Every structure is written in C-alpha cells, then in structure tokens.
Amino acid sequence: MPIVKSVSRAVNQLLQSSGCGCGISIVPVRCLGISPRQVTSDASFHSVSFSESDHPRVLITGGLGQLGVGLAKLLRKRFGKNNVILSDIRKPADNVFYSGPFIYSDILDYKNLREIVVNNRITWLFHYSALLSAVGEANVPLARAVNITGLHNVLDIAAEHNLRLFVPSTIGAFGPTSPRDPTPDLCIQRPRTIYGVSKVHAELMGEYYHYRYGLDFRCLRYPGIISADSQPGGGTTDYAVQIFHDAIKTGKFQCNLKPDTRLPMMYIDDCLKATLEVMEAPAEALSMRTYNISAMSFTPEELAQEVQKHIPELQVTYSVDAVRQAIADSWPMNFDDSNARKDWGWKHDYDLPELVTTMFSFLGSDSRIAQAN
Numbered sequence: 001m002p003i004v005k006s007v008s009r010a011v012n013q014l015l016q017s018s019g020c021g022c023g024i025s026i027v028p029v030r031c032l033g034i035s036p037r038q039v040t041s042d043a044s045f046h047s048v049s050f051s052e053s054d055h056p057r058v059l060i061t062g063g064l065g066q067l068g069v070g071l072a073k074l075l076r077k078r079f080g081k082n083n084v085i086l087s088d089i090r091k092p093a094d095n096v097f098y099s100g101p102f103i104y105s106d107i108l109d110y111k112n113l114r115e116i117v118v119n120n121r122i123t124w125l126f127h128y129s130a131l132l133s134a135v136g137e138a139n140v141p142l143a144r145a146v147n148i149t150g151l152h153n154v155l156d157i158a159a160e161h162n163l164r165l166f167v168p169s170t171i172g173a174f175g176p177t178s179p180r181d182p183t184p185d186l187c188i189q190r191p192r193t194i195y196g197v198s199k200v201h202a203e204l205m206g207e208y209y210h211y212r213y214g215l216d217f218r219c220l221r222y223p224g225i226i227s228a229d230s231q232p233g234g235g236t237t238d239y240a241v242q243i244f245h246d247a248i249k250t251g252k253f254q255c256n257l258k259p260d261t262r263l264p265m266m267y268i269d270d271c272l273k274a275t276l277e278v279m280e281a282p283a284e285a286l287s288m289r290t291y292n293i294s295a296m297s298f299t300p301e302e303l304a305q306e307v308q309k310h311i312p313e314l315q316v317t318y319s320v321d322a323v324r325q326a327i328a329d330s331w332p333m334n335f336d337d338s339n340a341r342k343d344w345g346w347k348h349d350y351d352l353p354e355l356v357t358t359m360f361s362f363l364g365s366d367s368r369i370a371q372a373n
C-alpha cells in the first residue's frame with residue numbers, strides 16, 4: 001500500500017475514534033515536532049490496539065502507597081498475576097516484591113516511563129503517584145513537579161500509546177467557595193492547596209486530552225480512604241486510619257482535627273471496586289469522564305464513638321493541626337455521587353459500622369476487645 005494512503009487511513013481511523021468530531025489535528029502535543037522529547041509523528045498509529053477480549057496489560061505508578069498494593073491484588077485476581085506491574089521509586093517490601101511483577105519507575109523520567117510502557121505492551125495505566133494534601137503543603141515545589149509535571153508525562157505517553165488511563169482525583173479538588181453539603185460533580189472548584197490545584201489540573205487536562213485526542217481518560221474523585229494493611233501517605237484524612245492503630249496499641253488517640261470536622265470517607269475495598277468498575281464500564285455508559293464517588297461521611301467524634309463500641313476504654317483528645325484543619329474546613333462535608341450511581345451502577349458496600357468492624361477484624365483486636373468486656 002502506498003505510504004500516503006496508509007497514513008491517511010490511519011489519520012481517518014484516529015479522527016473517527018477521537019470523539020472530537022471537530023476535524024482539526026488530533027496528534028498529541030509531543031508528536032507535533034515542538035518537543036525535545038518528541039517521538040515520530042505517527043507514533044500512535046503504530047500502537048498495538050487493545051482488543052476487549054484480551055486481558056489488559058496494566059501498569060500502576062506510585063504503587064507502593066496506601067492504595068497501590070491493594071489495587072494490584074484486585075487486578076491480578078481479575079487479569080492474571082503477570083498482567084499487572086506495580087511500579088514506584090521506593091524499595092518494595094519482600095511480600096510485595098514476591099507477589100507479582102515490580103519495576104522501578106520515576107514518573108518524572110519520561111523516557112523511562114515510555115520504555116516501560118512499550119517493552120511491556122501496557123494497555124491500561126493507573127496513575128497513583130502523587131504527594132497528598134498535607135505533605136504537598138510542606139513541599140510545594142516537589143508536589144508541583146510530581147503532581148503536575150509527572151501527570152503531563154503520563155498523559156502524553158497514554159495518548160501516544162493508546163492507553164486507557166485512570167487518574168484518581170479527590171475531595172481535595174474542591175475549595176471554600178464550592179458547595180460543601182452536598183458537593184455535586186460540576187460546581188466551582190477553587191482549592192487552596194497545591195494538591196487540590198494539581199488535581200483540578202489533572203481532571204481538566206485528562207478531559208481535554210479525551211476530547212482533543214481521543215484519550216480514554218477515566219477519573220474518580222475519591223473521599224478519604226481507610227485501610228488496615230497500608231499506611232496513608234500524609235493527607236488530611238489520615239487521622240481516620242491512625243485512630244484504629246492507636247486504639248489497639250495504647251488505648252489513647254490524639255486527633256489533629258476538631259471533633260466536629262465532617263469529611264467524606266470510604267473503605268479501601270469500595271474504593272478499589274469503584275476503580276475497577278469505572279475502568280471496565282463501556283464508554284457509552286460514561287456521560288462524564290470525572291465522577292464523585294461516595295460511601296459515608298463522619299466527624300472524628302462520630303468515628304470515635306463507633307470505635308468505642310469495640311474498645312470502650314479508648315480515650316480521645318484533640319490537638320488541632322492548623323494546616324490540616326484549614327484544609328479540612330475547605331473540603332466537602334458530603335459528596336453527591338448520583339451520576340456515578342446512575343451511569344455505571346456505582347454502589348458502596350461499607351457504611352461506618354461495617355467499616356469499623358472490618359478494620360478491627362483485620363487488625364486483630366480480638367484480645368483487646370475481650371479484655372474490655
């Protein structure tokens with residue numbers, strides 16, 4: 001086939017699949033010949049397309065944080081151990097290293113990330129690398145680099161290689177001028193943390209790449225996530241994990257938020273279930289590309305009361321961290337996730353009582369509960 005004809009066929013295919021319909025150029029930015037890191041201008045035409053009957057080949061960035069190892073476990077169960085690669089810039093614990101493929105990947109190293117995607121024929125990418133709200137405020141330049149420059153690398157590679165891309169957003173993508181009770185999917189978003197600003201940027205850039213280049217971008221705004229077997233990475237909602245550990249270890253918990261600070265929260269199993277469900281949802285079901293998801297909403301006082309049903313002698317004191325409190329006071333109190341429920345059937349399994357019971361059964365507090373009774 002003459003070269004001109006095959007290129008024009010490829011362009012037509014790309015235009016049809018772009019969802020853009022505007023007839024203007026849809027080649028990703030780094031393919032336009034203006035980037036020092038450019039690949040050939042027809043790079044995406046050569047991508048192996050993902051057939052729905054195959055298992056996806058998955059890469060998880062920032063996979064050694066609170067959520068990544070659990071996500072890998074869920075995806076490996078579904079798609080096979082060797083089809084899911086965990087990556088991070090940290091050294092994995094033995095049990096993680098031996099549980100399936102792990103690879104070093106710094107998302108700020110564009111060429112290395114691209115090499116990993118190409119050599120492993122990746123088709124789905126879950127982009128978990130980030131600096132969370134509190135650690136982001138403590139190191140704004142690093143948060144800007146990881147959360148914004150890193151995202152740009154991931155977006156370009158995903159667009160060039162025709163990946164389905166999941167990027168989590170957060171309740172932190174809203175700010176003091178957003179409606180807080182409840183917070184709908186579409187409303188004013190003027191966050192006042194670098195974390196929130198970077199997440200609004202991620203939502204908008206992902207949606208822009210979707211409409212402009214046909215990138216299959218999918219995004220959920222997670223509430224604060226609570227897990228038993230992984231530690232949170234420096235956020236405002238971390239107290240809701242720490243209380244369980246301290247209740248069991250010392251019977252005392254000092255909370256860094258005020259007792260009446262209400263925030264949306266979710267058990268990790270619900271969060272990971274939603275993530276897989278939105279990635280598997282048929283594109284036609286998605287009326288939007290960024291959805292709120294919700295399960296429960298509580299204050300430190302309400303959580304402490306539920307914990308005290310299991311450990312009655314728990315003593316809770318409050319020593320407010322001004323940075324975290326200001327952040328929490330600007331975030332949603334309740335999250336409206338009706339679009340996720342309507343479009344792709346989202347439904348949570350864990351409310352507050354089930355969450356607390358499950359956490360204690362994981363953390364093995366039986367002996368302490370027995371002592372208390």
Ligand SMILES: NC(=O)c1ccc[n+]([C@@H]2O[C@H](COP(=O)([O-])OP(=O)(O)OC[C@H]3O[C@@H](n4cnc5c(N)ncnc54)[C@H](O)[C@@H]3O)[C@@H](O)[C@H]2O)c1
Nearest residue numbers: 062064065066067106107128129130168170222224225233
């Ligand atoms: N955990 C939550 O409550 C929560 C809530 C809302 C959204 N999210 C989002 O979910 C994602 C995962 O959250 P998490 O709680 O597991 O985060 P985490 O902070 O626990 O883990 C983030 C990981 O990113 C890695 N990382 C940092 N810089 C990197 C770089 N340059 N290259 C590659 N990796 C790098 C870190 O080593 C870390 O393991 C994040 O994007 C976060 O914003 C989390």
Ligand SMILES: C[C@@H](O)[C@H](N)C(=O)O
Nearest residue numbers: 132133170235236237
């Ligand atoms: C809410 C979420 O994005 C994270 N747990 C934080 O508090 O920063």
